[in-house]
Structure formats: C-alpha cells, structure tokens
Amino acid sequence: MELDSLYQEVILDHYKHPLHKGLSSQMSVQVHHVNPSCGDEITLNLLLDGGVVQDVTWDGVGCSISQASSSIMSDLVHGKRVEEALTILESFSELMASKGSQQGDEAVLEDAVALAGVSKFPARVKCALLGWMAFKDAVLQAESK
Amino acid sequence: MELDSLYQEVILDHYKHPLHKGLSSQMSVQVHHVNPSCGDEITLNLLLDGGVVQDVTWDGVGCSISQASSSIMSDLVHGKRVEEALTILESFSELMASKGSQQGDEAVLEDAVALAGVSKFPARVKCALLGWMAFKDAVLQAESK
C-alpha cells in the first residue's frame, strides 16, 4: 500500500518515542510556530554556543509526520556546527519539494530519509517541515541577537 | 422587422417634436430622475392645483423611447385629476410589464399604446418609464407638502 511509503516503521517509532521532546530550561532563543491549516504547534528551544548547536528541545502537538520529523531533526542537528545544520536543512527541504522523485542522501539526512515518501503527499509536506522551519527561525534569531 | 413594433411612427414623431418639453417657471414641485445604467436624465416640473394636474413640463436627455414616452405622458396627464392620472400611470406600468402580451387600452392610454412594443425589449422598459416615474414621484412630493 502507498501508505507504507509515508508511514515507515522508523517514523512510527519516532512518533511513539520522540527524541528531545520536553523543553530544557537553558536556551539562547525560544520560538513558537503553528501550521495554520491544521492547528499543529511547536515550541522550540535552541541553545547556540560558539557557532555550535549545543541543544535543541521542543514540545507541541501534531500528527505523526510532524512529531517524527521534529524528533529526527532535533537529534540530527544536535552538536553540529550551525553551517552544517543549515546544510542538512537545505537538503531536507529539497527532498520535501521533490514530489517523490528523490530518495534523500542517507549520509547527510540519516533517519530523515524515511520521510522521503512524504514528498508524494503535498498536503503533508508542511507537517514534515514544521519543526525544521522552527529550527531555522531560531537560528536566525539567535544569530541576529 | 421586429424593430417597427418598437419604433412606431408616432414615437418617432414625439421624439422629433416632443410636447411640453422646456421647463415652465410655475410649479408645485420639481424632480430630477436619472437612469443610472445609461445616464439619461429628466427634470420635471409639476403644477398641481385643487387635485388637478394643471401643468407638467420637462427637460432632459434620453433616447427616442424615453423622450417620446415623456412627451406622451405629459400630454396625457395634463388637465387630469390626480387620481385619474395615477390610474393611467398604473395602466401604463402594467403594459410595460406585459412582455409583449398586451396591446394597451387605447381609451385610457391614447398615444401611449404605441409604446406597447417596448415591453418586448426588457432593457428598454426603464427608458419608457423614466418620465412616468418622475411624474409619480412629483405627485407624491406635491401631495405630502
């Protein structure tokens, strides 16, 4: 079934056991993003130090795709230099825009390649991007401080 | 040609030689009406005395139908008692709403039966009614003075 390309096992795992969920008290900035069409929300705390993502924690409500994607993202960028994190984000955005034509580079995206199937469901792309966009916004805000 | 039922000889005559056109100085009320869809306008002076239409004069710009109809109307109501004038008006309105199904009662409407053909052209009905509606409005205003 087409559905299995959307809901891969690893996504359902992240959904049931999300990583870095629950907001830490230490942070450089906090951002809050919503998906206006479905009402999903995410709050994300970013701790940036010396150009390195020291910590990303988040909380919020959302569907399996948005929750799993936020979980994967927060784990992926953890400990990375900001430029590197933004490159990963770039690569993920591209995958999401690919309309099913790309698999994603596992060397860069790791678990996030499991979300490749989302790109075939245009209505779900913004679910997958919710956490990533919050992260991007947080980085911009932290850097302009 | 269908057109001849619209532009009867008597209409073209009234158009070229309108009656009571040119505003008199004596009047009970003056009204100004426009046909917003084509820009045609009429100014009408009514002199009412003892329940009798002593004088109706008018001026304005408009198509052959509206000019002829105003000419015929002003001549028809001249010297009539108000109730009688309003009855004629009633009968004319009915004719205009008849969509070509009525000929009009010549005993009541006299020359105005020549306008019967207008009722087959819905877009022209308001041309034919412009002067009549101005007259009606003038009567109402004069009576409520």
Add this chain to the structure above:
Amino acid sequence: MSLLDVAAIKADFPIFAKKMRNEARLVYLDSGATSQKPEQVLAAERSFYSEHNAAVHRGSHLLAEEASLAYEGAREIVARFINGQVDEVVFTKSATESINLIAYSFSNTNKGSFALTAGDEILVSEMEHHANLIPWQQLARRTGATLKWFGTTSDGRLDLSAIDDLISERTKIVAITHQSNVLGTINPIAEIAHRAHLVGAIVVLDACQSVPHFAVDVADLGVDFIAFSGHKMLGPTGIGVLWGRAALLAEMEPFLYGGSMIESVTMESATWAPAPRKFEAGVPNMAQAVGLGAAITYLEKIGMREIHEHESTLTAYALAGLSTIKGLQIIGPLDAIDRGGVISFAIDEIHPHDVGQVLDQYGIAVRTGHHCAWPLMRKFGVSGTTRASFYLYNDLSDIDALVDGITATQKYFKV
C-alpha cells in the same frame, strides 16, 4: 427512517465515476467543506456561457438582455427558496464576503441602525466559524465596540445560561451560526432573535450549514440578515448570498464601490442605486449565480424536507456506528435532535491528520484540523478533529465504510 434514492442521485454527479487511490470508489464525507456538483449545474453554467454570455444590466443587445434575465432569474429562485423578497437578495462571492459586507457597512457610516461606537457590544458565540468571528473582532477594533460571546456546553450545545447578561441595551449586533460546522449543533435562532430584537439589536445569521440542508424561511426565523455560500449547496464556487430585510438594506452603506452600483457620479462624489444593486459593484459573477439557481432547482426537485430526513437518518446511523468504536470520542451532541449531519470526533493516540490520510487510502474523504473554528478546538482541548459530513448523495454504505476505515486506521497505527 426515510432514505432518498441515492443511486439515482449519484448518477447526476459526474465525480462519483472517478476512481480514487487504490481504485477505491469515492466515499465523499466532506460536504461540510464543499459539496459536489450535479450535471444540471454544470450544464446551466455552460449554457450561460455558450448561449447568453454578456455583461448584465448595461447593454441593449440581445445577449445582454438574455444574460440579465438569467441573472435576475437566479435572484428570483434564491428569494423564493428562502422566502424573501427578490430585492432583498444580494449576490456576493461567498458567505465570507456576505458577512464582511455587513461588518464594513457598520463602519462606513455613523448614522442610524448601523452606527456603532465605543461601549456598544457585538455578540457572537464560541462555536463560530472564523468567517463569523474575525469580521466582528475587526469591526470592534475599528469602532471601539466590545465583542462578547455565548459559551459552549461540554455536550456541544450553545450555552444560553448567561443570555440575560449577554443581551442588553448595549448589544447592537448578534451574529450567530445556524448550525455549527464542527459540532453539528443547530441553535435556537428564533428565540435568540426574539431576545435580540427586544433590545433593538440587528441579528446576523451564518446559514452556511443550514440553507443547504434543510428548509430555511427568513420570515419564520425573524433574523435580519442571513449569509450562505453556493458551493456548499451543489452550486458553483465563487457565489454567495446575503439576504437582508429591505428596510435595513435601504439604510445600509455600500461596501464595494464601482460600476453598476451607482445612481450618479461626478469626480468628487457619487450616489447609490437602490438595493440589491448598490451592493453588487462591477460585472457580477453571472454564470455562478445562474449555476446556483440551477442547484436550488435541483434541491427543490428532491425536496428540502426529504433531504433533511435523509440526513437525519444517516446521522443517527453514524452516531450509533461510531459509538461502537473503542477509543473514539464524538465532539458534539450525541443524539440526533437539533443536530445536522456533521460529526466531529477524536481517536485516542491518532492525530486527525493521520486518520484522514489512512481513510484517504480507502477513497474516504473526510476533513481534519480545526475547521476554521480554532477557539472551539481550544474549548474542547484538542488541536483538531476528524469530521465526517453528509449530504443527499451519501447512504448507509458510506457510513459503514467510514466505521470500517476507522477500525483499519486503529489497526494500522496499532492502537
């Protein structure tokens, strides 16, 4: 327990011939968002364009004459359908525009019935669609008036317990939905309108979810304005209706300014044509009005009473079916009394978006999210719901498919 001949009705709607994902048939349970269109409506629009198309009201040629007759004929059909006067029917692009039109008319004047100032109150309810909430928030912001609202009871009814406080001499506008697009609740409008009129308030009814589904008679209801959209009642997109009492429309300031709504114009100022013209600036959505007329003719042929009974039967059956599912909570009244064919629900541990996605694999189209009623979601402590809504082309098998689909979803997500 009376049902329509759904097979015959479906045959009129070309979209039901379409195959959905996995070759599934279309189980369309999203009429609350927008309805499907019968052949008769498509044909009416086509015939307008291919036989009578011209700008209305402005020309002396044959096509302009025919177009005007078709457009004004549609107005007569609408007026008869809701038991209003022809000149009380204003064509807009949508219910959203209709409601905004009224709200702007209030800030376009400071005289008469439409004057609104600081200290005045506008009363809405917590179950309003954003379209019947934000225009009033903004009107309040522009004028300094205060927005108040009826709450919702936990079983999804309008909470009228505070009505004596909420409707007072300060109340100038009561804007309320006839039927909630989330809960399915049908509100006691006649009673509210009566109370509102005692204090001289203007009553605006959001009839988006009622006019398509049961007979609405403006004379009976006693409200001052009603707004609804054509696309939810088998009509085209891009057409809405505002009905208003003649005396109020006469008093009301225009909203959109432009051609065909004027009496006279100079460079400095303009005066207005009588209603409904003064509210219909520009070349109107003629083909869509004609299409809406055809939709109403279609609905009347089936019968609004019959449609309502049909939907009541479906609703009762669905409420029963859904309540057999473990872990499913219905958000809204649990009985079919004063309740339309819109059912929202939550499923433990599965987000509505995921429910909708799995159902879609079976050809079942439901709506998920906040349904443009975000405050109501907060009230019920959810970020969104899954919503199934019914219309004349649905039958019991569609509801069986829904119940089976939900069970399959739970299995898929192992809950």
Add this chain to the structure above:
Amino acid sequence: MSLLDVAAIKADFPIFAKKMRNEARLVYLDSGATSQKPEQVLAAERSFYSEHNAAVHRGSHLLAEEASLAYEGAREIVARFINGQVDEVVFTKSATESINLIAYSFSNTNKGSFALTAGDEILVSEMEHHANLIPWQQLARRTGATLKWFGTTSDGRLDLSAIDDLISERTKIVAITHQSNVLGTINPIAEIAHRAHLVGAIVVLDACQSVPHFAVDVADLGVDFIAFSGHKMLGPTGIGVLWGRAALLAEMEPFLYGGSMIESVTMESATWAPAPRKFEAGVPNMAQAVGLGAAITYLEKIGMREIHEHESTLTAYALAGLSTIKGLQIIGPLDAIDRGGVISFAIDEIHPHDVGQVLDQYGIAVRTGHHCAWPLMRKFGVSGTTRASFYLYNDLSDIDALVDGITATQKYFKV
C-alpha cells in the same frame, strides 16, 4: 497589417454558433464589457468540478490535494503571464474587488506605507472607470485625504500638463487606468509611475483593458499594484486578480476576514497568514481560477503580440471606416497610436441607445451608455456614447458590418 486566423479561433467559441435576431450571425463588438469564452475554458472548469472538486488548502484527501494543485497551478500561470512572483498574485472576484481591497487596506491601518491622513492626496484621472474612482473617493472620505485628478485633452489623451502640481510630496496614491475603456487611449504608465515613485507614492494600475489585449510586464511597468478581471480575457465570470509587490503585500492589512487567511485565532483576536493567503478568506473561487488559467494558456498559444497586432489592424480599419460616415464623431484619439481596440462615437440626432437597438437587429452587439465613466461623458458633453470594442475573434467583416449597420440606422431614423 497582420491578422489572426479568425475562422479557426471562432470555431473554439461555442457562442458564435448561435443565431441572433432575424437569424443574423453574431457580430460581437462588446468585449470591452466582457469577452466570450472558448471551449477550452469551459472544459477546464468542467473538469475541475467533475474530477477534482474539493475545498483547497484544508484537507488531507486526494480531491483536496488535487484541487489545491489546480488552484495554485492557476496562480503560477497568472504570475508567469504578467511576469510577477507567484506569491504576489491574489485571486479576487473581480478587478472591482481588487481595487476596493487596496483602498480598504489603507483605512484598515494607520501605520507605514498604508497610513493615510488629512492633507494627503490621492491622484486619479478624469478617464477612470467608476471602479477606479469611487473606491478612492470613499477612501478620501474615510481618511480626510484629498482626491485630485489628471484631466483629459479634447482629443482624448491624458492631460499631463499639470503633472508638476498634481504629483507632490502630499501624493500618497496614484491610481490610474492603463487603457481607457471609453476612449481606447493607452496611458504612459512607466513615466507616471516614475514620477510618483520620486515622491514615494504607491501606484495602482487598473489593467482591466490592457492585460487581456497586450503583453503586460509588471517588472517593466514599475507600478506597485495591478488589477484586472478574468471575464474580459476569455476567462469565467467571478474571478479577478490583484498583483502587488511582495514587500507591500507583506505590509498591507487584510481586507476580507475569515477562514484560511489566518495564522492563529482566539475569541479576542487573530493574526494573519502570509500573502497571498491573508487576502483570500474563505473557500475561494477555485473553478474560476482554474478557468482563468486555461484562458491565459489559450491566449498564450495564440500569442499576446499577435493578438495586439491583430487588434491594431482592426482598430485602424475601423477608425478609417467610421470616419467615412457623415454625422459620426469619434470620441477619443483618431489615430491608432497608443490606442487599443475600443472606439466610442456619437451620431448626430440619434441617441446611443437607439443606435444599439437597431444594430442589434443585425446581430451586432455594441455597448451604449456612459460605460461607467460618467465624469468623462460630462467632459465630452454627451450623456453617453456607442462603443465598439474588438478582440481576437473579430475580423474585418465585423467592422464592415458595423459601418453598414450604422448607415442603416441613420436611414431608419431618417437623419
């Protein structure tokens, strides 16, 4: 002197198969009011309704997905057509709504580029359609700003002689038509926009009569907003476009409030989605947007340059033909330079309404009256004109028919 293959084009438009009064063929010279629709546009709307119909942006099911793709696809087509960005294209119901939207956005805020106060000036012209005049009169009334205008020369050109006085530091908005719907005059927009921008004014272009007839490139023109209607460019009724610069749209307040234009909503207040969404409240005119997309695709296949050349040829031919008629005065430029295919004229001793009526007997559809440009009529001392306007489906024989028809009219009225 290049002409399109009109026979082939006409075959695409079902309405030309219709017989008019007295079994005459249709000579449609009223495209300035509204255009006819090709089969391709009717088919696109039909296919939307019968294969993809659902409310856009809100659902996870297949139809909602397809409807969203179709609707957003139409936005891409429009953006490419006028060389704008996709997110700069707002769908409205008409040019009239587009212009009103901007005007209301000015009074919905008192900050930034859209603040307007007493002493500020709004500049229009004497040749504006009511749709680009009354919204600004009313905005002036609401804010205390002053309305000023360019005059018209006796040969029907914009009178720019007072431009140094008219455009000053007080000027906040310049709203002007690209091509007059009465005179056919094409105005020197780039020059005016340049002058307006030197004083920081916002430039709004009424492109109703230009976008359908020749290539309009928003980047080249240098204006800030343009407004046009789908129905004048082979598209459906009920769809209009507002294009605006991204930075201005971002700053601008919404106009219609309701569903799908929000970011977040509570009972007390709301925040807005980014443009274009924040200007598209409610379930949009989806089928009409898709139809407009199909219309543009059709126009592009023929070629905007080719269409423009075709119309220029027709216009020159018509100007020559009409000037042979005794007692006929053309109101507007007498040459075909900077002039579109719209020709207004007066005939001695015959009222336009009567001209139109006689022409109608020969199947010739022209417009008569003030053409929603009443101040311009006063300027030229007439109560109205007869207007013939051309499009890609007209050919030289249509103009011959017009000239013959006018001669016959004069004979009929014995002048």
